[in-house]
Amino acid sequence: MNPSTNSVEIEATAARWFAKREGDDWNAADQAQLEVWLDSSTAHRIAFIRIMTAWERSGRLNALGAGVPAGTIPPRDAWAFAPSSKVPTLRTPQERVESVAGPELGAASPIADIPEVRTSSPRFLRFRSSRDTCAQSPYR
């Protein structure tokens, strides 16, 4: 007995469904197919929830957009902290245990000047439903 072997594949499929659902042509037929896929396996459902949640929480990236003129895609490493695999310039201890967002965004922070953009909390996930009611072509 081994663990199942398809988690990466399922995640990829969930991500494709997610992206498809974000598209402008999403319709009731697509939705129906998605539901079939979701209902066919708990692993599918979980993978989809996970991707949706990740996208939702990625809304925090909006904070990076503050001060960037609309229509401009900033270059890499344009942020005030070190790029990948370098020691971050943050002055706070890395391993600190924190439960609440906010107060530490204070004086010493190199990104303190980036205003917090309040995005929806994961507790109030918004799963788009407005488009769940149109109609057309099947997925793939």
Added chain:
Amino acid sequence: MITALDQWFATEILPHEGVLTRYLTRVWPNSAEVLDLRQDIYVRVYESARGALPTSPKAFLFTTARNLMTDLVRHRRVVFIDSIPDYEGLNVLIDEISPERRLSARQELRNLARAFDSLSEKCRNVVWLRRVEGLSQRETAQRLELQEGAVESQLARGVRVLALAVFGSTVSVDARHERGESQHESKHE
């Protein structure tokens, strides 16, 4: 379509993904199996929660993980000496080995920014226009002079990388790497 149970899973179980993944990597002998193992654990947790929601989701998650690993080992016909899970690790109280580390808002943003910067140019542009500027997929396609299908596939790719940052599960990056998938080089802790 999204049920209360789905919401529960998203808010009570998924936030522990980073800790869970590190834990599995530590105790399970075959790191290539960690993502599949995690999936099986999630499925078990989700299905058990259909009856009644566990009062302590985190403890329930890790107990389920331990039980599943034990079951797997028991049913393996051949157990090679180097494929025996670290039982000592298995028996350690979860709270001792993995105190809950909720990322601060800033750490989370930093991780996201790194993951975002690790995306390919095309993918990064798509994610920016969709997520930050809020353009529709079609508008994004026009803006970047791409087919909508290309925008869609870049978005699908991007969200998977962002998920690693959001859930703090760097280990799965390594596992993906082994499988020859795209990876990003974010170090979370």
